[in-house]
Amino acid sequence: MTPPKVVVFGTSGYAEVHLRRARALHDRAEIVLAGVCDVREPSAEAIGILPSGTLVFTDAQQLLERATPDIAIVATPPHTHLMVALTALAAGCHVLVEKPPVLDLDAFAQLAGCAERAGVSCQVGFQSFGSRALPTLRAAIGDGAIGALTGVGAAGAWIRRDAYYGRNAWAGRRQLNGVSVVDGSLTNPFAHAVATAILVTGQASTLPRAIEVELYHARQIEADDTAAARLLFDGGIEVVAAATLCADDEVEPYVVVHGTQGKARWWYRTNMLEINGRPVPLGLPIGLLRDLVTHVRDKTPLAAPLAHTRAFTAFVQAVRDHPGPKSIPPAWVGTADEGTERRYVVDRIAESVETAADEMLLYSELGVPWAS
Template sequence: MSATPTIALIGASGHGRRHRQNIAALGDRVRLVALGEVQPMFGEELPVYDDHRLLLAEHKPDYVVICTPPHTHLGIALDAVHAGADLLLEKPPVLDVAAHERLSAALAATGRRCQVGFQALGSPTLPALAALDLGELRHIAVAGAWWRPLSYWTRSPWSGRRAVDGALVNPFAHALMQALAIGGVRPPWTLELERFRSRDIEVEDTAALRLTPAEGPVVTVAVTLASTEFIAGDITVTGTRGTAHVVYPEDRLDGAVLPGRVSLLENLLSGDPLLAPLSRTLPFTTLAEQIMAAPDPVPLAGVAHDDGVALPGIADLVRAAAARHALLSEVGDLPCAS
């Protein structure tokens, strides 16, 4: 009889708490043996290591969940792979294509597997959408409008920081990845990008992009974190024979909520082909690298709202941009700060 596989969680205090719940929900299918966390964890019963290398050496876990800040992912992932673990690595997996290639090479050399935490790739809407007869895909348009208070941008040392955070590469990363996956979109492409900020941050909280690949559908994205009106994350897919609407956080396709979301951790443990393997995220990382290398976001003048600044009417602009495959500046005037 083979022993219960072991798992370690590195980055346990933030979103890592959710991973801990997910691990616990698997019961005796996997045994959580240790935590990696650089902050003190008072009253913790499991062993906690502030040096993940020591954790890996002492426990040799079969699986490692990495839920640390994005700029720390590559180093920890390489160490875990070389220690013989398969990974569930949070998104964004790495911050540039060179890092993607380093990690890919390490996976190939060791035969380990890496699932990336793009949970929307476990959505039943993806196979259901592929089964619809939409013809050749022409456009994929994403609209998202959320509210994030100022405290969101100060919650962690990396929040709102250049080259690591931003509405497109962090909270709306799932929307971006989903759109790229639906269209099978790969570089080379032409990127038109607009980044705006209504807060005192280094990155965008409001943005639009239009991605025109050499082959495949054009992807447009319009998103904001400064809206008092909520748009969950609506993806409109237009083909030569029809149109479909996906709301990716809700597993909704053309109005109906589909059952059967596959957990990425269960998929990893099962040994089945991965739903979100590192290789599938190369277009995302290519795009994320371009976004983070773009000029700084343009400041906008919002209005005070709760603990933050809101952009009145921004949800309408987001919807209009998505409907017209347009950038935000092409559908209206944004209140640029003077």
């Protein structure tokens, strides 16, 4: 069978990761990396990833017409995902779109409807959805190893410096030129934590009954850099997520699965799983581009179909519609380092993030002095 032709929209930032993954599959003759598109001239580093003869365009329609791809990877800024993905779907491409796929439920319905009408598939770039931890966790719930599922917590604490917020025009913004961006801590850097926690509940394709959001910032930015949220689903199952980009001590993001008889903890980035405190060996995660290629060829189920991000999109919409973050008082905030390496530090925030996930409580419910 002729390998499918793949194009990538975006060449900088995380798009480079997609370029490298696509190039690796190209070199193994599993795909043909046919072209890339970016509104800016690709960097020398990005060009160096591309096979000889790869088409490079600044216009999406021109690339689609010239390359006639089977699969399009959309790795552009989040607020452009819908427009680019719809263009690719209308051209008959199967699509792998980065997270967050879209920023509200209307856009979700539009994207899903377009894919259905075109008879093509849409995969979302939540790499954790391809982990072998998921069937292992489902088995632990099903066979009673942790008892009945009561809820899933998610936690993560990272350091982000001034350079992070200066890397592009939309970093740390809620809106840009009147268009929603929603670049908050839980909707972009820790989007994987929220979406993964929701997926574990088995209700990722349903809408939550209620969503509570607490947004804060230590930096004087438009969006939040510290946040907590609760999603309540039918049957009383809850997801509580807490995160910060102003860590005093970094916490590798994880989800903690609470059961009536025990708990499991999964560090989804490093693919490490513990069930009732005991490590569980896992195989390598499924690569989402390869998974999409296999799906197109063999009609196998997708690891991260758009449908499994519906509840997550409802959460993103709730953050978008929130009045906006509250400032954390200066008494609880410090800075470290200088210049573009400067970072903000919220006192004891790493501890609060982990406690929120472990106790299934928001910052305000923990009695954190700056939270309300």
